[in-house]
Amino acid sequence: MKDFRYLEGVATLVLNEEKCIGCGECEIVCPHGVFILDNKKAAVIDKDGCMECGACALNCPVSAIEVTPGVGCAAYIIQTWVKRKDSTACGGGAVCC
Amino acid sequence: MNENSCCGTKNSVGPTGLQIQPFSSKQADDEVCCGTPAGPPSSPYEKPGYQIVRFVDGFMDMDSGLVPKVNTHLSLFDIAGSIMTRVGVNRNRYKISPGLYGIGNPTPDSPVLVTANYKLSFDTVRKELSGINAWLLVLDTHGINVWCAAGKGTFGTQELVKQVEASGLKQIVNHRKLVVPQLGATGISAHQVKKQCEFKVIWGPVRAADIGEFLNHDMKASVGMRRVTFSLPERLVLIPVEIYIGFKPVLLTMFLLFLLSGIGSDFFSFKNAWERGLIGISSLVGGVIAGAVLTPVFLQNLPGRAFSIKGAVAGIVTAIVVVLWYWKDTIWLETIGLMLFVITISSYLAMNFTGSTPFTSPTGVEKEMRKAIPLQAFALIVAAISWIGAGFL
Numbered sequence A: 001m002k003d004f005r006y007l008e009g010v011a012t013l014v015l016n017e018e019k020c021i022g023c024g025e026c027e028i029v030c031p032h033g034v035f036i037l038d039n040k041k042a043a044v045i046d047k048d049g050c051m052e053c054g055a056c057a058l059n060c061p062v063s064a065i066e067v068t069p070g071v072g073c074a075a076y077i078i079q080t081w082v083k084r085k086d087s088t089a090c091g092g093g094a095v096c097c
Numbered sequence B: 001m002n003e004n005s006c007c008g009t010k011n012s013v014g015p016t017g018l019q020i021q022p023f024s025s026k027q028a029d030d031e032v033c034c035g036t037p038a039g040p041p042s043s044p045y046e047k048p049g050y051q052i053v054r055f056v057d058g059f060m061d062m063d064s065g066l067v068p069k070v071n072t073h074l075s076l077f078d079i080a081g082s083i084m085t086r087v088g089v090n091r092n093r094y095k096i097s098p099g100l101y102g103i104g105n106p107t108p109d110s111p112v113l114v115t116a117n118y119k120l121s122f123d124t125v126r127k128e129l130s131g132i133n134a135w136l137l138v139l140d141t142h143g144i145n146v147w148c149a150a151g152k153g154t155f156g157t158q159e160l161v162k163q164v165e166a167s168g169l170k171q172i173v174n175h176r177k178l179v180v181p182q183l184g185a186t187g188i189s190a191h192q193v194k195k196q197c198e199f200k201v202i203w204g205p206v207r208a209a210d211i212g213e214f215l216n217h218d219m220k221a222s223v224g225m226r227r228v229t230f231s232l233p234e235r236l237v238l239i240p241v242e243i244y245i246g247f248k249p250v251l252l253t254m255f256l257l258f259l260l261s262g263i264g265s266d267f268f269s270f271k272n273a274w275e276r277g278l279i280g281i282s283s284l285v286g287g288v289i290a291g292a293v294l295t296p297v298f299l300q301n302l303p304g305r306a307f308s309i310k311g312a313v314a315g316i317v318t319a320i321v322v323v324l325w326y327w328k329d330t331i332w333l334e335t336i337g338l339m340l341f342v343i344t345i346s347s348y349l350a351m352n353f354t355g356s357t358p359f360t361s362p363t364g365v366e367k368e369m370r371k372a373i374p375l376q377a378f379a380l381i382v383a384a385i386s387w388i389g390a391g392f393l
Helices: A025-029 A055-059 A074-082 B076-087 B119-128 B146-152 B157-167 B182-186 B190-197 B208-216 B232-236 B239-245 B247-262 B270-297 B307-325 B332-356 B362-390
Strands: A035-038 A041-044 B056-062 B065-070 B099-103 B112-116 B134-139 B177-181 B200-204
Touching: A025 A035, A025 A055, A025 B182, A055 B182, A074 B332, A074 B362, B076 B119, B076 B239, B099 B157, B112 B119, B112 B146, B119 B134, B119 B208, B134 B157, B146 B182, B157 B177, B157 B190, B177 B182, B177 B208, B182 B200, B190 B200, B232 B270, B239 B247, B239 B270, B239 B332, B247 B270, B247 B362, B270 B307, B270 B332, B307 B332, B307 B362, B332 B362
Parallel strands: B065 B099, B112 B134, B112 B177, B177 B200
Antiparallel strands: A035 A041, B056 B065, B099 B134
């Protein structure tokens, strides 16, 4: 999203171009246009646009993409600090989504 | 009791045990008797313990079972439900039964669209499918929307494969394609779905409003359909829930403000608790407006990338208004307390708004929080000390 930008240089996204088979799935699923398919290889063109949703990594058939996926939600992160991770609920008692 | 009055007539029981209606096809229009005339008889599709929902017009008898036919018109009942949910009331129970539904007059060639069982999502999709023949496969996301449920994994590969099998979709359609909303890609792995149930996932547009155009263009989405947006209307609808969720902590803070405001050189003064407490509460309301309303509205215009900074800036502006308003009623120490209080509340609430946006990364949010929370805590403590201290001056 060009009109909204968040912190720069933090995204954990890594693309292994050697593994890439150029299927273009990452380019389709990314809602922020982070990838582009160029010469039958995916390339990251806007890493700071990445919100780490993990859609690309999950849909890469050859596991060429790595990202630490998660919810960019302060209330959720506070819960993970206080409680154990598996007992946190996004949207339940707390905010977000 | 008069045996011949309309309700008193004994219903005769037929040989099969079925109740036979009394021989009177006319409604009881002559006498009042049982009050208002009776409604329509029960539908043959009703079953004990089940209720046919309002958006179902009828059922299609398929080999795999009955498939409910859904209408695409949103009734006042649906709209009222959406408003309640947007405000936050009954938000966690606003769901429909998962499974397969039909829209229009679907045939084995009709497309299959996948969505979540959050009623707001379901309503948005069916409204856009007016005039289209399609199948709608609803996943059990526990009443959560596609994007959030995909993040949690309930709108996921396993659930999709499960619903494909449970609905008998392979016998109902003659193609092997599923249109899944693009924002579901966080939970659904297209190549895994293909491997597990033969169906090929076609990524649909981000917004339901583009479904019609997407289907008309041979299931091709334009670049615009593939990008999330966060326009002013999209931000505005989120504000009521932010406030609804903050209601309990705000009430608790109000109570604390009365307590703190009463402390002073007289040990505890109810007069001070009331008078200074009201000033404190006005500041709290100012902080909430700054953080939960002004920050989302002016998100693009406020300086800074971090939401806590945007919120603090909105807070400073609001704090100046609050301080000037109470200029004659407060002393310098109280002014400091009020300023810090409004800015902190606004900054904290703005930071929490990250969870409602579609562009903040968890790594970024955590980084911002590790810096902002200690500062916010420090500011809040200084604010409290100033406010209590002023009671002794």
